[in-house]
Amino acid sequence: MAVVGLSGRLARCYCLRAVRSSLRVPALQLHVSKTAMGASQKDFESAVNQVKLLKKDPGNEVKLKLYALYKQATEGPCNTPKPGLFDLINKAKWDAWNALGDLPKETARQNYVDLVSGLRSSSDSSSQVKPEADKKQAGYETLVITSEDHITKIMLNRPAKKNALNTQMYQEIMLALEAASKDDSTITVFTGSGDYYSSGNDLTNFTDIPPGGVEEKAKNGAILLRDFVDCFIDFPKPLVAVVNGPAVGISVTVLGLFDLVYASDRATFHTPFSHLGQTPEGCSSYTFPKIMGLAKAVEMLIFGKKLTAGEAYAQGLVTEVFPDSTFEKEVWTRLKAYSKLPRNAMRISKQIIRNHEKEKLHAINAEESSILQERWLSDECVNAVMNFLSQKAKL
Numbered sequence: 001m002a003v004v005g006l007s008g009r010l011a012r013c014y015c016l017r018a019v020r021s022s023l024r025v026p027a028l029q030l031h032v033s034k035t036a037m038g039a040s041q042k043d044f045e046s047a048v049n050q051v052k053l054l055k056k057d058p059g060n061e062v063k064l065k066l067y068a069l070y071k072q073a074t075e076g077p078c079n080t081p082k083p084g085l086f087d088l089i090n091k092a093k094w095d096a097w098n099a100l101g102d103l104p105k106e107t108a109r110q111n112y113v114d115l116v117s118g119l120r121s122s123s124d125s126s127s128q129v130k131p132e133a134d135k136k137q138a139g140y141e142t143l144v145i146t147s148e149d150h151i152t153k154i155m156l157n158r159p160a161k162k163n164a165l166n167t168q169m170y171q172e173i174m175l176a177l178e179a180a181s182k183d184d185s186t187i188t189v190f191t192g193s194g195d196y197y198s199s200g201n202d203l204t205n206f207t208d209i210p211p212g213g214v215e216e217k218a219k220n221g222a223i224l225l226r227d228f229v230d231c232f233i234d235f236p237k238p239l240v241a242v243v244n245g246p247a248v249g250i251s252v253t254v255l256g257l258f259d260l261v262y263a264s265d266r267a268t269f270h271t272p273f274s275h276l277g278q279t280p281e282g283c284s285s286y287t288f289p290k291i292m293g294l295a296k297a298v299e300m301l302i303f304g305k306k307l308t309a310g311e312a313y314a315q316g317l318v319t320e321v322f323p324d325s326t327f328e329k330e331v332w333t334r335l336k337a338y339s340k341l342p343r344n345a346m347r348i349s350k351q352i353i354r355n356h357e358k359e360k361l362h363a364i365n366a367e368e369s370s371i372l373q374e375r376w377l378s379d380e381c382v383n384a385v386m387n388f389l390s391q392k393a394k395l
């Protein structure tokens with residue numbers, strides 16, 4: 001049962017970080033093998049049970065190591081077929097297990113016991129007041145994630161690129177949302193670092209063409225887009241956008257799936273899809289007309305009208321606008337107060353408000369993604385992207 005619980009939890013943790021970390025499993029193996037050999041089956045079973053009682057989530061990296069050692073200890077070397085490229089979770093698990101090679105079952109059992117024992121002592125000795133550095137979750141390269149006051153903050157962190165979303169950032173956001181949905185926070189907040197909230201899809205995403213050519217690129221992009229937006233549709237807790245500056249493209253459209261959108265008066269909202277030979281995504285073809293009415297949605301989504309924060313508030317896309325000088329202070333004071341509200345009541349209220357639309361949103365997301373897959377191959381889109389990239393190349 002314990003094993004089912006662990007692998008179940010792991011299976012729910014998307015594992016970009018784990019994919020990387022799984023490559024480091026042999027290092028851990030060497031480290032823990034230094035201790036005396038010979039954990040009994042009873043020690044092992046007890047360690048399996050202790051994992052369930054850990055006060056602190058050990059993180060994906062450690063969970064993946066535990067998974068690999070458990071499998072090695074109970075089944076021996078990995079000899080199951082390697083999961084497909086897009087089956088991120090199972091591939092990460094397979095990689096971690098496979099990396100243990102021919103490690104004997106007994107050694108794996110001992111290493112598992114040692115690892116759990118280390119986790120228990122670090123969990124027991126962790127002080128109540130966390131130093132600042134500890135609040136930041138490790139393992140993300142394009143995001144800074146902190147958890148404090150029952151709030152998980154996901155900060156887009158490519159300020160030099162105006163927080164454009166590259167493939168890695170899409171994947172890390174999915175991981176972060178998955179983790180935030182399970183952590184002990186009551187609300188989850190997105191914001192941007194630097195002067196932009198986000199400049200939308202990183203247009204250099206279009207330049208990295210796989211061996212299967214542009215068709216494969218477009219197909220992979222549509223899968224990624226669909227998975228990414230699905231994570232927002234399904235996110236179970238109140239989701240808040242703290243829009244610190246201009247927002248473009250997909251960073252604007254998914255706001256229709258957020259529960260609160262607070263904006264600095266410096267923020268602008270811009271979806272230049274037609275200019276890029278593209279079409280709406282993030283369910284905006286449905287949410288925007290619903291939020292602001294057809295006429296205003298058309299102006300944004302077809303004609304690319306850029307809204308000020310005040311206009312976006314008037315259209316109902318933004319919950320409230322704050323002066324930039326007091327934005328952070330006012331917003332975080334408000335959010336800290338909200339985060340103390342009962343977790344379950346907020347979660348269930350969100351469910352009641354959102355659930356009856358979920359199926360529809362998933363269908364719309366699928367349709368928008370598939371239309372974009374075609375659009376990305378069009379001359380209109382290719383020329384627009386080339387135009388942006390060549391202008392930047394001249395600078």
Ligand SMILES: CCCCCC/C=C/C(=O)SCCNC(=O)CCNC(=O)[C@H](O)C(C)(C)COP(=O)(O)OP(=O)(O)OC[C@H]1O[C@@H](n2cnc3c(N)ncnc32)[C@H](O)[C@@H]1OP(=O)(O)O
Binds near residue numbers: 388
């Ligand atoms: C899985 C795929 C899903 C795709 C879903 C479909 C999504 C659609 C969209 O999001 S459409 C919107 C796409 N975004 C844009 O069209 C914005 C493009 N950028 C700009 O227009 C400008 O950069 C700006 C207005 C955001 C900012 O202008 P400015 O203040 O003059 O700064 P710079 O242009 O010098 O930018 C600084 C630096 O950042 C790079 N950069 C900015 N935005 C992007 C971007 N979207 N993609 C890639 N790179 C971007 C820019 O090139 C500069 O880099 P450099 O310093 O030259 O290395």
